[in-house]
Each structure stands twice: as structure tokens, then as C-alpha cells.
Amino acid sequence: MKDLSSRAGLHVVEQEHLHHLFEGLKGRGYSLVGPTLREGAITYAEVGSTADLPAGWTNEQDGGTYRLTRRKDTALFGYTVGPQSWKKFLFPPVTRLWQARRNGSGFQVLDEGQESPKYAFIGARSCDLHAIAVQDKVFLQGNYADPVYRARRKGIFVVAVNCGQAGGTCFCVSMNTGPKARFGFDLALTEVLEGQRHYFVAEVGTELGAEVLQEVPHREATAAERAAAESTVARAAAQMGRTLDTTEIKELLYHNYEHPRWDDVAGRCLTCANCTMVCPTCFCTTVEDYTDLKGEHAERWRKLDSCFTMDFSYIHGGSIRASARSRYRQWMTHKLATWIDQFGTSGCVGCGRCITWCPVGIDITAEVRAIRESKHA
Amino acid sequence: MAKRQPQQAMVAAPDPMLPHPYRVRRVQRETYDTFTIELDQANGVSGLPFAPGQFNMIYLFGVGEVPISISGDPAQSKALVHTIRAVGTVTKPIVRLKRGDVLGVRGPLGSSWPVEEAKGSDVVIVAGGIGLAPLRPALYYLLSHRASYGRVALLYGARTPEDLLYTRELEEWRGRFDMEVGVTVDAASGNWRGNVGVVTTLIPWARFEPSDTVAMVCGPEVMMRFTVQALQERGVAAENTFISMERNMKCAVGFCGHCQFGPTFICKDGPVFRCDRMELFLWKREI
Numbered sequence: 001m002k003d004l005s006s007r008a009g010l011h012v013v014e015q016e017h018l019h020h021l022f023e024g025l026k027g028r029g030y031s032l033v034g035p036t037l038r039e040g041a042i043t044y045a046e047v048g049s050t051a052d053l054p055a056g057w058t059n060e061q062d063g064g065t066y067r068l069t070r071r072k073d074t075a076l077f078g079y080t081v082g083p084q085s086w087k088k089f090l091f092p093p094v095t096r097l098w099q100a101r102r103n104g105s106g107f108q109v110l111d112e113g114q115e116s117p118k119y120a121f122i123g124a125r126s127c128d129l130h131a132i133a134v135q136d137k138v139f140l141q142g143n144y145a146d147p148v149y150r151a152r153r154k155g156i157f158v159v160a161v162n163c164g165q166a167g168g169t170c171f172c173v174s175m176n177t178g179p180k181a182r183f184g185f186d187l188a189l190t191e192v193l194e195g196q197r198h199y200f201v202a203e204v205g206t207e208l209g210a211e212v213l214q215e216v217p218h219r220e221a222t223a224a225e226r227a228a229a230e231s232t233v234a235r236a237a238a239q240m241g242r243t244l245d246t247t248e249i250k251e252l253l254y255h256n257y258e259h260p261r262w263d264d265v266a267g268r269c270l271t272c273a274n275c276t277m278v279c280p281t282c283f284c285t286t287v288e289d290y291t292d293l294k295g296e297h298a299e300r301w302r303k304l305d306s307c308f309t310m311d312f313s314y315i316h317g318g319s320i321r322a323s324a325r326s327r328y329r330q331w332m333t334h335k336l337a338t339w340i341d342q343f344g345t346s347g348c349v350g351c352g353r354c355i356t357w358c359p360v361g362i363d364i365t366a367e368v369r370a371i372r373e374s375k376h377a
Numbered sequence: 378m379a380k381r382q383p384q385q386a387m388v389a390a391p392d393p394m395l396p397h398p399y400r401v402r403r404v405q406r407e408t409y410d411t412f413t414i415e416l417d418q419a420n421g422v423s424g425l426p427f428a429p430g431q432f433n434m435i436y437l438f439g440v441g442e443v444p445i446s447i448s449g450d451p452a453q454s455k456a457l458v459h460t461i462r463a464v465g466t467v468t469k470p471i472v473r474l475k476r477g478d479v480l481g482v483r484g485p486l487g488s489s490w491p492v493e494e495a496k497g498s499d500v501v502i503v504a505g506g507i508g509l510a511p512l513r514p515a516l517y518y519l520l521s522h523r524a525s526y527g528r529v530a531l532l533y534g535a536r537t538p539e540d541l542l543y544t545r546e547l548e549e550w551r552g553r554f555d556m557e558v559g560v561t562v563d564a565a566s567g568n569w570r571g572n573v574g575v576v577t578t579l580i581p582w583a584r585f586e587p588s589d590t591v592a593m594v595c596g597p598e599v600m601m602r603f604t605v606q607a608l609q610e611r612g613v614a615a616e617n618t619f620i621s622m623e624r625n626m627k628c629a630v631g632f633c634g635h636c637q638f639g640p641t642f643i644c645k646d647g648p649v650f651r652c653d654r655m656e657l658f659l660w661k662r663e664i
Contacts, residue, residue, distance in 0.1 A: 097394045100438070106398050106419055106479035107438045142631045143645060144393040254657050257664070284634035287394075287627040291439025298439040300394065305633070312635060313625050316464055320624065326663030334637065341640035 010221040010229070013189070015076070015198040017217045019050045021159065021187075024215035025120045030157055033089060034122030035082070041066060042082040044089070047122060050076060061168040061241070061352065063361025073193050077123055080167030081351050085128055085280030087135060089119050090152050093304040097287070102296045116151035123161045124185065126178030127170075127351040131280030133184060137343040138283050157208065160185035164192075164232040166239035169352030171365055174244040177349045179236040187213060190229040201229035242352060244365040245372060246336075249346075252372060253337035257329070261370045266325035268360050273306035275354035275362075276331065281339075281347045282306070307331055332364060393630040396436040396481025401474050402456060407542050410464070411507060412472040413448065416457040419479055424454040428489030429514030430621060430649045434629045435459065436481030441467040444626045446511035446648075447485065452521055457482065460510035460542065486629050488649045490515040491619060492522075495591035499527040501583060501613070503604045505576055505596020506535050509542050511621050511648075512595050520556070529556040530583045534576025534600070538562050538569045557584055576600065577607040587612030595621040602660045605652055615653035622647050639664055 013021070025032055026048075034047040037054040047053065053076045060067045061080065071078050100109045124132075132153075139149040160181040163170075172178030181188045186209030189200040201221050204210045221229075276282040286305040291298045305312065308327050313320040321327050339347030348364070355363045398419035405413045418425070425433075427447050436442040443465075449458025463472045471480065492515055500519055504512050519529055531550060535541045541560065551558040559579040561572035572579070576596070592613050594604050601620050608618055622643050627633040629644040636643040639658030641650070658664050 098392075102438060105477050106400070107481070108398075109395055139632065144630050144632075146632055147392060257661055283632070285627065285632065286635070287442070287633065289436070289439065289441045295439055302394075302628075302633075305627075305635075307634065311625075315623060315625050321663050323663060330637075330664075338637070338640035342642070 009204075010226055011202045011204075011213065011218040012221045012225055013200045013202050013216055013218045015200065018076070018200065020216040021212070022047070022049050022122075024212050025157060027215075028157075028212070030118050030120035032120045032122055035077070035079070037068070040068060042068070042079055044082075044084050044086065053077070053123075054079065058165070059167065061170075061356040063169065063355050063363050064358055065168075065361070066356050074198070075164070075191055075193055077161045077189075077191050078164065080163065080165065080170060081125055081128065081353060083278045083353065083357055085131060085278070085351075085353070086121055086124060087131070087280055087283075089117075089121070090132065090135065090156070091139070091146075091149050091283065091304075095148055095302045097300045097302050099297065099299045102298075107298065116148075116155060118155040118157075119152070120157040120159065122159045124158050124181075125161060125163055125351075126181040127172045127175075127349040128280055129158070129160060129181055129184035130175075130177040130349040131351070134281045134343065134345055134347060134349065135283060137345065138281075141343075157212070158185040158187075158205075160188040160205075162188060162190040162229070162233050163236040164190070166236045166241060167352055167356075168241035169355040169363075170240050170350065171242040171244050171352060172350040173237050173240050174242070174246065174365075175346060175348055175350035180233045185209070190232055192225070192228045192232055194228060199225070201225055242355065242363065242365040244348075244350065244368055246346065249368065250337040250340050252368075253333045256371050257333075259371050259374075261367065261374075262325050262329045264370070265328050265362060265367060266323065268362055269324050269328045270359060271308040271310075271324050271327055272359060273308040274357045274359065276306040276308060277304070278353040278357045279335075280349060280351060280353070281335075284312075307334070328362075332367060335364070336368065393483065394628065396434070396442070396483050398479045399457060399482045401476055401478045401480065403476060404472065404474060407460060408540055411460060411462045411540075411542060413458060413460045414471070414474070414480075415449075416459070416480060416482065417455075418457075425457050425482070425485060426454050427451055427485035427514075429492055429518050430489035430511055431485040431487050432511070432629075432648065433457070433459070433482050433484030433486065434626070435461075435467075435471065436483070437467055437471050438479070438481070440470060442481070442483075443467045443471075444486075444623075444629055444644075446621075448510040448513050450517040450521075451514050452517065460507065460513075462507050483629065486644055488645075488647055490518075490593050490649055491591060491651075492518045495519075496522070496525040497527070498617075499529070499585040499590040501530045501532065501580075501585050501590055501592045501608070503532045503576060503580070503592065503594045503596075503608075504534070505600035505604075506540060507542065508594075508596030508600070508621070509533055512593060513543065515593055516550075523555055527589070528585050530559070530585055531556065532559045532561075532576055532579040532583055534561045534563065534574075534579070534596075536563045538565055538571070559583060575603070577603050580604070580607040580611060588614075590617060592618045594618065598622075598660075615656070616651060618652040619649055620652060621649050 163179040399416040448460040
């Protein structure tokens, strides 16, 4: 996807014309996935038309709390991120890597045709676009590229949405990852509702985005409309529910491995692994080998895993990280500190999901603050 | 943070998760639970070039995969050699394989012992238990380039005399005039007439010039910790001390995240590490 940052001109698409975007993408063979309302949360699933979007819904989020509530208007994207991220499409949680057949005393690996669906992501938020960029570094820029991720990543079309409100646990401003999407999209929309008007200010990100926009009735945005979009995003930036001071955070955590705060967290953390499941950048997996009862057919599967599990660090007779304390410390230190040495960026994009979906409401921003305010080193 | 050593290119596979079939040529018993396996490539192409200290992921069809250091001579890569202790679901059946059986191999993986950088210096190799297996390729390399090094000392400790590996080779090495071999056991029963004590007890007596020595250490973490300390007490610098670390591995190519040790992935930044680069994390509990 060729990136054309700040291509000249912003356009306006009226809300009643937005469905042309969906049809245009479907006509080009994309499977559209976007936010839908199911089981009490806004989750990403297949969307056929604008009618599938959770119009008029919003959410309240805080530590350990997620509630859907109704808006007074009919905004299509008037909520913040839910428990899922786009990683479920780019990096399927369960994948068969290969299968093999016994062949005399040996074995033969059978060719696995890698199906890679062509996804269009509708409504990707800036924090999640940064998360995709972070996972690109993990899966594409090491010694080996992951073939499954690479195949899926190549084909995606991204319709980003600039947030018009921040969630109770959001801190993208602290992590410099939003609320405005600055890269990684083909089209970016800012939803504006003023009085009777309901429209989208659209920014083109790539040549392909420009082509697709041609199929949607649009016109150039007026100065007033551009200003309305900007103030919508500014409002979100001012509402951040949390802040995280990232000053020298790597050194802070590297020098505080024995800080008493870790014992404090350990008293609360259930090691349930929710945070790693909802985090858009967590990538740890496990590999499992299976065979049929006759021992003639073997398969290797890869599944998402979590460093919070007891056997994640198991070697000859015991786990290196047996205590909850060490496992929480591993996760937080990896996310905010060692990730920087490994991949050149923070692993955290400030989406706040780990705070919302922690059953006991552990707040990564509060934990950093506590260590910083009474650091030993 | 440890600098990645130059790695050998993986043999053929574009997909790093696909194992290559290798045929068992020979299984040799070293001790009651440890066996050395020699493998040939099943498709007839000979050899897997590797650097001393590297490891392979060994796959037993339908059962599972384990990381095992290569324990053979890098100059004789026609047969791939691994020394394996039978401890679990995968390794126990592997050591019962017969000539002609097939294993899957992915590798060679990881960083290697600094055998090039150590040229011109004295070398001390300190091994604990099965830690001698990943060090043996380095020792082979030193001995086949003997003139490039100063003094060479091998200090080896095992729990009991029955746990000593490569006893015949140890006796051959002891017979040479150009290297020093010290062997000790933690505890012994009646017949043993050799040294008794942990391997660190050999360090004060070994002949090497600490200010110009490269130390390569491998064994249980507690053994490596006390060994590095004893070497430092004799004046060997942390920048010249190398250890081989171990963690849980699933993919061994830097994706699954299991082998992380501080900021490093042991599968690609290790398993061989230079001690000074790991100061912030080394020997800390539960890292």
C-alpha cells in the first residue's frame, strides 16, 4: 500500500452516501470487516452495509468496566475501541502451519496452500493503526517474515476513523498514537454531526484510496467543514481518560525489577491473561504438534498464547516465571521497555483495552506512575 | 544487549517452521539417560554447516519438537551430531530410535561461541553436566586450529561419575600436551578416585592468563553464576566471558515470544551471550 501522506484536499461524503463506499469495496472483491454490536460489546465482524454498524451507540469504559449506552444522535462511529483489535484478521489466533504424512520410516510434508482473504477494515482507529505498524516490525522485519501475516497484510484496504470522543481508559495522546490517524490508511474519515447535518470529512491516504473514493459521491470540503472535523478530533484529544509519562520509561523499568510495587500488583493480578488477549500488539504464540491415532498423519498448529500462563516459561522441571509477580512484571516490562530494544518502538499504543478488560481493573498507567513516584534507582 | 553473531543460512526452506527430514545413522549411549545421535540428511545432500554453540529444533513425527544444541565437530558436518538427555515426552522416544529412523530438523539457529574472536588469547572452557555438549564443537574448533590460541583449559564437572559425558574423549584430551583438562564430580561413591567438588573448585588451579583469556561457560544457571563469579575473582573480564542460556522455545525463530530473556530472544540473540551485555538481567530471579 503506497503511502501518500497529506495528499492535498479533504472531501466531504454525506452520511446517506456512505453505503457507496461499502458497495465499491465489495465490488472489488474485499471482505468487509468492521464494528458490530454483539453480546454486549462492539466487536469486529463481517459487515455488509452501513446498517450493520452500531449507529447511535457509545460505550463507557473504566478499569474493569465496559458498558454500552445509547447516544442522543445516530453517529455510526460514536464509540471507542472494544475488546478486539485487527490482529484477529491479520494474525489468526489458530492456524495450521503444515501437515505431514508418514512415509516408510520417514515423513513427507504436504503442501499447504495458504488462503489469504482480502480484507477491508472499516473504522480502524489511530491507536490500532499504530498497533498494526508495531506488529509489522515483529512479523515482517526480523530475520524471517511470517508467511501467514505477510499474505494477509498485503491485501488489506483500510478505512480509518478519527475518534470524536475518547474512552475512559484511552491514552493515545500520551503514547503519541492518536487520536488523528496519520498513516497506514487508504481513506480516513472524521464523522461530523452538527444540527441536522451528518457527514464525513474524508482524507485520501493512497492511490487506491483515491480510486475507491471516486465511486462515492463526494465534493471538496469547505473551510468550515474542515474546521468542524479538526475540532471533533481535538475534543477527543482533550478527553483522554488516562495519561502515561513515557519519559525514560525503559531505564525506569530496567532499574526497578525489585520494586515493591510488583508485589502490590501481584496481590491483585489473577494472571487471567485478558490483557494479552485484548492487547492489539501482543503476539506470543505456542506451537502444538498433533497426530492421528494411527500415527500416520501429523499436523503442526500455531495458537495465540500468553506470557501469563504458568507453562509459558517451562523448562526441564519448572517454570522460570512461577509467581504472578514475575509474570505481571514480564508483561509490563516487555510492553513498555524491552519492546523498545527489540523493535525500536514501544509495544503500547495507548488503547486502554488492558485497563478496561482487566477483571480487577489493574491500570498500566497507574502502575508506571507508582514506580516512577517512588523509584529505587 | 548481546550482538547477534553471524548465523548460517537455513538450509533451503523458505518457511522457517518446516522441518527437514534427517535419517538416524547411529545412537550411542553416553550415560544412563544421555545419548548421542548422529544424523544424515534424508535426501542425500550431505551436511549441515553450523557454528559452535548453535542449536537445531529436533522434531519427532507427531510427538513434538525440542531445541537441542549441536554437539559435533563443525569441520566434519557430514553427520549432524546431537547429545540428548531423555527427560520428557519428546526426548525419551528420540533416544530409542534406531538406524534408519527419521527425525525432522530446523536449523542451525542462534548465536555461537566466539572462537574467532578468541584467537590469540588463552581459552578456558567450563562445563557443567550436559553443558559440555554445546561446548564440545567449540573445543573441536580450538583443537583443529590449536596454533591460533594460547593456553587451552577444559574444566568439567558433573553430579556423579555416572553423569560424566564423553569419558573416552576426555581421556584422549587429557593425554595431549597442549591442553589442560580438569574433571570433578559433586559427589561420588566408593570407586571414584578423582576430584570431588563443584567445578568452580578447579578454577583457582587452572593455568591461564586472566587478563588475556576468553571464557566459555555452559551448564545449569546456578553453576554458570558461580563460575562467572569465580572467573571474575581471578580477573577475567565480563566482556571476555560467554555463557549459553536456555529458555522455553516453541518457534525458535523469534516469533512466539517464549524464549525472551530480558530484551533478548534466546533463539536469535542467544543462546550464547557476552556477560557484560546482560548485566541488568543476569542472575535475577524469574526474569
